[in-house]
Amino acid sequence: MNRTGLPFLLPMLVLSLAGFLVPLALLGVFSLVDTSGAPTLDNYRRLFADPFILSVLVDTLGLGAKVVALTTLIALPIVLLYWHAGPRMRRVIVFLTLLPMLTSNVVRTFAWIVILGRLGPISQAMVELGFFPAPRSLLFNETALVVVLAQIELPLLVLPVIAVMTRSDGSLAAAAATLGAGPWRVLSTILLPMMAPGILAGWVLVFAGATTSYVTQSVIGGARLIYLPQFVYREVGVLFQWPSAAAAAFVLLAATSVVMLAMTAASRHPRLAGHA
């Protein structure tokens, strides 16, 4: 690092240390003591011995994986459209991708309550088309939650992939097509490998956002779908079990970190990083 740049980094480093690492360390200490302050591993033992909590952990990671999958399915056509579009259309796509990010996550989540509600446009349309005999709520199930989280997290996947694609050599796809490769072959052998670093970076962000999104999980999923953020909140806010909540928070941190580290490691692989 350039020595002259260090003073400019210091405020951020101090803020990170004071606002993130120190509280995290305190949380770590909380997770390793009992309510009387004596050191113990019981908080972790209890978590892993309770099938209910384990299933909550599995569901949380499963939710992240489902949101990543759906977000990818929606994001890739958008990126391909961007790839083939002219400058004006590209600006429109980037603007429309960024637009939802200009409103808060809470507002977007509450907008979905209206859309998926019993009296919302989807339910009404289904009744009119004869698919539902009566208006029906589409909220409070995991499918709805995955759809909502995919919409909320979509920019986090689209933007890194677009950033990678704009730096890529566009003539490669044209050259492949000239040499006789069909559209699917161009997609699978040229475009997808070019997108791979951006996709993996986006997956890390989407996965982290989906697994930790307390507001969306609780508002769209309701209280019958329990994921680790709600479990941690309940342990702290209702049961006042700080040691147990701290241990659960660390398990969530460790579980999401492992998945994200795996994705980050994959993105550095020479083939996926586009250096093969």
Added chain:
Amino acid sequence: MTSRPFSRRQFTAGLASLPALGLLSPGSVRAAGSVVAASFPNAWEDAYRKIVAPLVQAQGTELVVAPALAQDQLAKLLANPSKPPFDALLMSPGQTAEAASRGLIEKIDPSRLKNWGKLAAAARTEYGPNVTVEINGIAYNPSLVPKPAGYKDLFENRAYDGKVAWIGFGSNTATMAWVEIAKLYGGSEDDMAPVFKLLASHLPKIGAIANNGSQQMTMFQQGEIAVFMASTGNVARLKSLGVPCEFVHPASGSPSVPVTIHLAKGAANPQGVYQYMDAAISADAQAKLALPPTEMIPTNADVPLPPGIKAFVSDEQMKTLVYPDWAKINAKRAAWTAEFDRVVRK
């Protein structure tokens, strides 16, 4: 490009000025002569900001109203008991008992409250004045469901299938309803087994299980649900928004709960808290709070019950109010909360 030299001394001076600007010291955001008072979100928060804050301001103290549910207030106090985030708290007996037993609130000196003598005798507690009594029952949308006769009706009458929302034991309103339901089905304040059995068998017919009362009110507004356990204040709020909503006193009696202002132990401005307490129990404030949209039952004996409140609760119904035994409930509340999650989880 030319770069302007930036000396180490200049940088250090800049960094040193941050605390002076209040950027590195969270405590300094609290202005001198102010009181941070926790209040329940939405209706309470709005009303206290509009009605009580100006009365406190008139005495030279700024009232900062911080929205937080009673259970959240307790959790935040427990997180930092030596430097409480609130000077004054707003709690019901369930949380008051916890806060007192953990030494988080202080007994007050009534002689410092000018309006103390105006309070009804039952509203004077050693840990602070009761500012209202919340009467709880069943809220329903008359355009979607018939008027419920009581809690049993909600489980046994098919007209309510898919229309009722419930919440777990984190909420006082819900906890009181579950206690009453337990009694109706053979349980008691310390035996919730019949409730969990009933819940497990009734789950497919439940409209929704929400995380908190505010979420239930949002669902009610959106037509997602037509019935939820509510206080008269919740119903008054929804009515003021034009939502078709009526209040029913359960046949078994309406669980009721006083709401009390407490002085947090270690509060930065105890004198300001007394000014706030006095303003909140003054006839001026309570007369306004008794009107729509809050319609809080006054505890100041000088304030007559306005017609709006009389429509919610008659003198006869006042006699059948039920006051739960919070000591018994608190002893098992954590276990019930955990059990509820396990029973309702999909």
